[in-house]
Amino acid sequence: MTAPISARTGTTMMRRKVRKSSDRPWTFYVLASFFALYVIALYGPMISIYILSFQDVQGGLVFPMRGVSLYWFNELIMQTRAGDVSGAFSRSMYLAVSVTVITVVVSFMAGMAFRRRFRGDTIVFYLMIASLVAPGLVLGIGIGLGFNMLGIETSWYTSALGAQLSWTLPFGILVMFAVMSRLNNDWEEAARDLGASRAQTIILVILPILAPGLIAVALFGFTLSYDEFARTLQTAGPLNTLPLEIWSMTLNVTSPSLYALGTVSTVVSFIIIGVSLGSIVMLQRRSAARLNNAK
Template sequence: MTEGGQPRSRSFYVLGFFFLLFLAFLYGPMIVIFVLSFQGPNGGMSFPMVGTSTTWFQGLLQATGRVGDIPSAFQRSLGLALLAAALTAVICVSAGMGFRRRFPGAALLFYTAVASLVMPSLFVSFGIALGFKELGWRTGLFTSGLGAQLTWTLPFGLMITFATIGRFDRRYEEAATDLGANSWQRFRDIIFPIILPGIIGVALFGFTLSYDEFARSSLTVGNQNTLPLEIWALTTAATSPVLFALGTVTTVVSFTVLTLAMLTIGLIVRRRAGGRLSAERSAHG
């Protein structure tokens, strides 16, 4: 095969082969889990398949000693992830707007905020739990658990927000100022709509990081397990395809959230492009 009249080099095929290996390594286990989750009632955790059924998915809806309380754990993780996503977006946008102007200690403050990325997650969880104990406070899902999640979601959110706001063209803001807009009107009508795709990306990161987090939740959520903790407990108690069914469900939820976020961003970008095109036609008309 040729591209632009030039034969493709051997390195092209070598890199393509390694890319295919990467895809197989990444998605192969997911496909196997998806297939095995539909084992028949008498099936095991390996091939060959012994019939097909949705028995193992039905078991997830029941809070039993064998399966664990998956529905409640899912609801807790979903609520915690949504709250972490919202707080991450609000805090990061506020910080991004504040860092638009240089101030003494800005660099030190930024690196302090992202320092938790290089700390072992288990140590962060242990430190927060120990701090609550020394202060006489009880650890809980939406107190110490939420704080532990934010030490993981905020650094990523800050870096995405700073990159998004850093690309913002201030000429739009200056034009709004010339037209008499105050600071709130500039943010609401100019800045926020332009950086909205980046904000959705920040919230998406916050949701997925919180929803999947295990180590930082292990010692900070109190006596109520999140879904990752429930899955960990399940691996030591269940030896049936119910684990595969659970993996399939959590994967579908993650991909659904990702797809909705990408569709929303695409819709915003398309509407913005359509509005810009209409403005240009009006200007030339």
């Protein structure tokens, strides 16, 4: 008797699954089709650029491909027909790292300061995020004109740095506010009860707890700076950053070396994102292991 009953039960469950899949409304299929078209439209051009960057020397900017090689990547290194790609890449990296460090430090200090109310805190908060309202190109033009009026030459490490900080700092501060909202004051009080000073409490208690959030702020600041174009266009001075170099290559270079540069830039971005996310996962696992050992 057991075998027939189990067979009937299995048949009934299969019928229910078929009914559930067939009873889906037509809107489900419309939304699924729309999402598939959205993914194709979003990633299709990017994938095409990555594939075309591996064209042979006879290849062009469109399909069909004429051979497969790393010729155009070698063109970027040798800079025979491309621009100052290596210099622009190094400047973008230096600038992004500087912006990241300043964004993390200032965002952490702002998050610590705004944990308690003080007179004029609302005005200070809105002044910090006011630059998000202004268009990036207009803000960059204003900073460039301000430097010229003061007789200071614009460059990627002065005026461009300030222009990008006007973009990264508000985002970093907003992320840090969300992170700080989950910080329990009891942990600080416990550290003080054990004799820790203010500096020891910050270094040994607060920073380890907020480390994943600080990494998120750093990732935010780096990616925004590394890819920034509008605020850098009028403030970088005579030397281009990587986004400006890519833009200038679209005006002068008509070869797959432009696609190769886009592929390299994307790979670098994914590596940085992967390292950041891996660091967050490692910190979370280490915290979980410490809690298990403490128990």
